[in-house]
Amino acid sequence: GDAVPASQRGSWTSFLKSIASFSGDLSSLTAPPFILSPTSLTEFPAYWCERPDLFAAIADAKDGEDRTLAVLNWFISTLKDQYTSRNESMGSEKKPLNPVLGELFYGNWPDKNDRGLTELLVEQVSHHPPITAYIIENKSKGLRLVGHNAQKTSFSAGSIIVKQIGHAVLTVSLPSGTKEEYLITLPRLRIDGLWYGSPYIELAETSYIIGGGHVSLIEYKGKGYFSGKSHSFKATVTPMPGMGGQGKKETVIEGTWHEKSQFVKGGSGDFHDVHAVKEQVSPIGGGEGGEMGDFETRKLWALVAKGIREGDFETASKEKSRIENEQRQRRKDEQAAGTTWELKHFAQLESDPVYERLGKVAKIVPPTEDTYVFQENWPPVA
Numbered sequence: 001g002d003a004v005p006a007s008q009r010g011s012w013t014s015f016l017k018s019i020a021s022f023s024g025d026l027s028s029l030t031a032p033p034f035i036l037s038p039t040s041l042t043e044f045p046a047y048w049c050e051r052p053d054l055f056a057a058i059a060d061a062k063d064g065e066d067r068t069l070a071v072l073n074w075f076i077s078t079l080k081d082q083y084t085s086r087n088e089s090m091g092s093e094k095k096p097l098n099p100v101l102g103e104l105f106y107g108n109w110p111d112k113n114d115r116g117l118t119e120l121l122v123e124q125v126s127h128h129p130p131i132t133a134y135i136i137e138n139k140s141k142g143l144r145l146v147g148h149n150a151q152k153t154s155f156s157a158g159s160i161i162v163k164q165i166g167h168a169v170l171t172v173s174l175p176s177g178t179k180e181e182y183l184i185t186l187p188r189l190r191i192d193g194l195w196y197g198s199p200y201i202e203l204a205e206t207s208y209i210i211g212g213g214h215v216s217l218i219e220y221k222g223k224g225y226f227s228g229k230s231h232s233f234k235a236t237v238t239p240m241p242g243m244g245g246q247g248k249k250e251t252v253i254e255g256t257w258h259e260k261s262q263f264v265k266g267g268s269g270d271f272h273d274v275h276a277v278k279e280q281v282s283p284i285g286g287g288e289g290g291e292m293g294d295f296e297t298r299k300l301w302a303l304v305a306k307g308i309r310e311g312d313f314e315t316a317s318k319e320k321s322r323i324e325n326e327q328r329q330r331r332k333d334e335q336a337a338g339t340t341w342e343l344k345h346f347a348q349l350e351s352d353p354v355y356e357r358l359g360k361v362a363k364i365v366p367p368t369e370d371t372y373v374f375q376e377n378w379p380p381v382a
């Protein structure tokens, strides 16, 4: 089962060697053509909402455990898209395009069946290391998810280990005027199948959703662990009396995050069945009249993406070099002028009070993390 084209075996082997002897920012390593994806990492936050109905359902849930489970249900539904969709669409995990500083991606999921319009805005807030910030908002339902992502990678026993840095905060504005906040942390990834040139992701360790009076601890296991199946998880939902959680004892759910899960305690029957229908985001231009600017993902990378898709790697790499050189020149010019790049939609904060307050409840580490605060200037008023 070797997925590496014969002509690229040598370069794949040397790519693997450079990964093995290198830790830090993998995105900057040059990989052989067969493993390149035409999609920039700025498009990945859209995975949080490919089932917009489940996102909207959070607002319609009853106070208390009902809403906590609606949040968990939506969260579980995003994992299949986040971590297995490249295997489905392109045959294996691929190396995404490494966004440039200030790269932007805007999109939405239209209103349907009264779920409301859901809007997405993404900005690459750092190039080195790569950090992506995003906001997903359903205004009519009072839902807002703001987060950022970065990765620390290392190599161990033939696999790439990806520690995700960053977190997301989901804010639910209730009709009563109160706001509920949920802190969402991110799982660890292991990328296997490298040797054969067909990488795939397995999730590992734990992540949390903390808020709404409950702590949900999600444990991830692969083949050969608790259920024996790939992509297994166990979620333990515990009420926190000090945070307004009352009544029932813990609820436990087990299953696979790409297929089905069931209640094993505190409930019965199916919890989640990841339905086949996913709705991909509709990209929109952020400029006036919906025009796409030069820094918008689909426009910026258009020729590189086309080259990769059509197997014209010469054009792809020429275009990629052009973009990278242009970036280097910009940074030089800024340095000479004593200026720095200004972010368009986000401002960095050294620590996140929501992370600190909610993280403490489950004693998550680290106890504090920086954050990117959305600047309330979008969409620009005409």
Ligand code: 0T9
Pocket: 026, 027, 031, 035, 044, 045, 047, 082, 083, 093, 094, 095, 096, 149, 151, 160, 162, 164, 191, 199
């Ligand atoms: C946030 C997600 C993240 C981004 C990607 C590790 C990875 C970059 C980060 C974590 C999203 O919410 C979820 C899914 C996939 C993650 C990517 C998978 C991947 O391989 C890349 C890294 C940087 C590589 O490209 C490694 C080399 C490559 C040849 C392996 C396929």
